[in-house]
Amino acid sequence: MPSVCSHLLVTQSVGSFLKSFTGSGKEHHLLCPACAGGHPDLSAVSEETFARIEADGDWEGIRGHPEVPCEASGLRFVEEDPVDLDELRSRDVRAIAALGIHWVVVTVTGDILELDTTTPATRRFGSVTGSVALDGRIELVASPDGSMVAVTESLGLRGVVVDCATGRILLELARGEHGHKVTPFIPAFVERDVGGVKRQLLVHPTEWNRLDVTDPRSGEAFARRPIPPCSTPPAQHYLDYFHGALVVSPAGKWIADDGWHWHPFGALTTWSVDRWLAENPWESEDGETLRTLAFRGYFWDSSACWLNETTLAIWGHGLDDEWLIPAVQTFDVLTGAEKAWFPCFAGADDPHPTPWVRSRWMIFDRWLFVVRRGQGTTVWDTTTGACLLNDARVSPHAYQPATRTFIRLNECDAFVLFRCVEA
Numbered sequence: 001m002p003s004v005c006s007h008l009l010v011t012q013s014v015g016s017f018l019k020s021f022t023g024s025g026k027e028h029h030l031l032c033p034a035c036a037g038g039h040p041d042l043s044a045v046s047e048e049t050f051a052r053i054e055a056d057g058d059w060e061g062i063r064g065h066p067e068v069p070c071e072a073s074g075l076r077f078v079e080e081d082p083v084d085l086d087e088l089r090s091r092d093v094r095a096i097a098a099l100g101i102h103w104v105v106v107t108v109t110g111d112i113l114e115l116d117t118t119t120p121a122t123r124r125f126g127s128v129t130g131s132v133a134l135d136g137r138i139e140l141v142a143s144p145d146g147s148m149v150a151v152t153e154s155l156g157l158r159g160v161v162v163d164c165a166t167g168r169i170l171l172e173l174a175r176g177e178h179g180h181k182v183t184p185f186i187p188a189f190v191e192r193d194v195g196g197v198k199r200q201l202l203v204h205p206t207e208w209n210r211l212d213v214t215d216p217r218s219g220e221a222f223a224r225r226p227i228p229p230c231s232t233p234p235a236q237h238y239l240d241y242f243h244g245a246l247v248v249s250p251a252g253k254w255i256a257d258d259g260w261h262w263h264p265f266g267a268l269t270t271w272s273v274d275r276w277l278a279e280n281p282w283e284s285e286d287g288e289t290l291r292t293l294a295f296r297g298y299f300w301d302s303s304a305c306w307l308n309e310t311t312l313a314i315w316g317h318g319l320d321d322e323w324l325i326p327a328v329q330t331f332d333v334l335t336g337a338e339k340a341w342f343p344c345f346a347g348a349d350d351p352h353p354t355p356w357v358r359s360r361w362m363i364f365d366r367w368l369f370v371v372r373r374g375q376g377t378t379v380w381d382t383t384t385g386a387c388l389l390n391d392a393r394v395s396p397h398a399y400q401p402a403t404r405t406f407i408r409l410n411e412c413d414a415f416v417l418f419r420c421v422e423a
């Protein structure tokens with residue numbers, strides 16, 4: 001039976017409340033802030049009253065922990081023999097990503113190499129030295145057809161798009177300085193059929209509040225529009241939003257932007273790429289398909305990951321970084337409505353983190369894989385919210401969808417490949 005503290009029932013306007021998890025599934029009581037630290041006088045209420053308080057009140061915190069459901073699944077990670085290469089040491093790698101059935105890496109000296117772990121062999125095809133600062137974290141994104149990569153300074157200003165066949169720099173990227181140090185510079189490729197030809201377009205920030213879409217091969221700009229002035233009252237289409245990490249849906253129809261508003265609220269937004277590129281160049285500012293899925297104090301960069309063409313998973317349950325709990329939330333981007341959430345395990349922070357490795361990332365391929373730096377990988381059934389596998393030993397650095405293979409760079413300068421299999 002759902003219960004709330006009596007103070008939440010005395011007035012019609014609810015005010016602030018906290019969720020107090022009982023440790024049995026996701027069951028929780030609702031408490032006023034005064035009762036949250038003591039022994040509340042709980043009253044059983046109807047489902048309707050409970051839902052009304054949750055909907056109308058100001059959710060200000062969480063007490064206790066929900067139960068994480070686990071299911072015996074027979075899933076396990078199977079590791080292959082480590083791949084040692086004379087010409088490439090894993091400790092020299094600063095970024096790695098899948099490139100078709102191969103991998104692509106950026107090294108500490110700025111070289112870009114294609115890595116074939118089956119032969120094994122490497123092919124150096126380019127360099128970002130002088131174009132991208134190599135002393136901070138680097139982001140590396142490959143185009144869907146594997147013909148080019150974008151390399152950017154994660155918390156910096158600059159980036160480049162490089163041709164994987166010739167090594168030529170096709171496009172130089174720059175985002176404005178305003179607020180850049182708090183959101184990763186992660187552009188996204190989207191494959192578009194333009195006049196019967198498949199083209200790899202890049203969505204990339206060019207100012208804190210502006211995204212542009214460019215064909216790196218031709219330089220042609222899509223979603224062309226003027227820059228609205230910053231004025232009082234705000235000009236039409238003026239956007240007061242800091243763009244963040246971008247991630248495109250599997251078929252390229254939707255895009256998610258993990259950015260934030262002053263002062264500061266993470267605001268994960270999505271909109272239709274089809275509509276943006278074909279009908280309304282302002283779709284990213286104020287288009288009719290634009291949705292804000294989550295609005296959370298001091299929290300963005302939430303490792304957004306698409307489960308299918310219109311369902312997005314994000315990290316965390318709660319409205320503020322000081323009290324949100326480890327969890328996955330899913331949203332329907334057509335309506336912007338939350339579909340479900342399920343709790344995940346809490347874990348201690350890695351005491352010796354590798355600086356270039358993301359603290360957390362998620363990938364969906366039949367199951368949802370949640371990788372947390374130094375804490376291993378958990379595997380989830382997103383339909384039930386059950387944990388199917390929790391392997392603390394395995395913290396991969398990238399995933400290759402073409403072969404369903406993870407890669408990890410180990411401490412002995414080798415590359416380790418592994419897959420998740422059913423027993």
Ligand SMILES: [Zn+2]
Nearest residue numbers: 005007032035
């Ligand atoms: Zn109370």
